[in-house]
Amino acid sequence: MNNRFEEMPVWQVSMDYAQEVFTLIAHETFANKQALNEQLQSHALSIINNIVTNRPKGAWAAFAQVKSMLYFVERFPEVSANCRAELDRVMMKSNELARLLSDLLADYVEEKPKYTRRDEMDDGPRCPKCGAPMRLRHGRNGNTFWGCSNYPACNGVLNVQRKAA
């Protein structure tokens, strides 16, 4: 990830996108759609904020919500009649931003969970699925088992008896 977010095209386009969204809803047709306006503003800004804090999944989720709301906006005949040009600009910018956001997601590597000293001292077996240390867990019905320390990302389990044997 580039440390200087100001130089990232995806950040620049997300700024343009938010600006287009704000321009669209400044149109008088939106004057009586306060709840929709606030949602659009807040999610458009959330795309930018998630990009600068290295949360591409959050950026994508916020983008999907804005785009979905824009499809909703398209259903209003008065919007299509009164601010078609503004709406078209936002929709075109959506395609550009979608491409950049999907690249960002593809490049994103989740940070590996860090094991604590206590995990290492547990001396448990290694997860059969991912190789991480396992921790003793207690199930709802009182049973004890080894569960992967990467849970919930990994659901590897081992029977406790297998280790004692």
Ligand SMILES: [Zn+2]
């Ligand atoms: Zn595992």
